[in-house]
Amino acid sequence: MERNLAVAFLRDGEVVDIKGIEYCHFAPFEFIQQFYQIDGLPARLQRYLRLGETRFRDEIINAFQMNKMVLKFPRHGIFLWEEYNLKIEIEGFSLKQILH
Template sequence: MKQLSVSKNAFDSYVNYFKRNIDMEISSLYNENFVFTTNDKHLSFTFLDEVALVTVNNSEIIEEITLLSYESFITDNFIKEIMNLTCLPPRLKRYKKMGTIRFKQELIENFQLGNFCSEGGNKILWTDYNIRFKLNNNSMRLEI
């Protein structure tokens, strides 16, 4: 298949033609179970296969969409801090024995499955294990 480039005019026409569908698709990215408020903005996180998608809105309008790598969101230091908790449930102790990469993958899978929720402020609850941690709003990184 021949690869063609697309002019700005064609691109703009496409966007205008499908604007309603695009608006609906973007609105569907808002995850009401994982929302943090900073100043007058609301940050909503949706956890996709390869990245976390963050929408920034002001209660009524999504103003910005940002992609956040799991590498920057769930740092190795954060994984080490969780692995050093003395109250780890048996399943997480098994993942701990498998190493940081497997432990991090377990965290990512649980985010994708919706097993975390925001609790107000910048607090996060891992519902399956009743483990709490927080989101650093400035760096968009998890912390104990």
């Protein structure tokens, strides 16, 4: 599985720079810990949490790579993880929080 995320920087619709970010920085430990606080978390995500941070991060990586997280509110950096109906806020180059 690819361990890096490519980020393209746009200006006036043209790519002006591309940077690579490691997924461990994109989906930090603090973000993953927020899932423990969600009541009624889907069974599949509960199972991945029990398997550990690395396996849970792999599920997040897979969701991004398979386009299962879609940008819903671009100005606010909010994605929807459609499979689980979870809204996720991105700040800078990392996942920040789960919105309820």
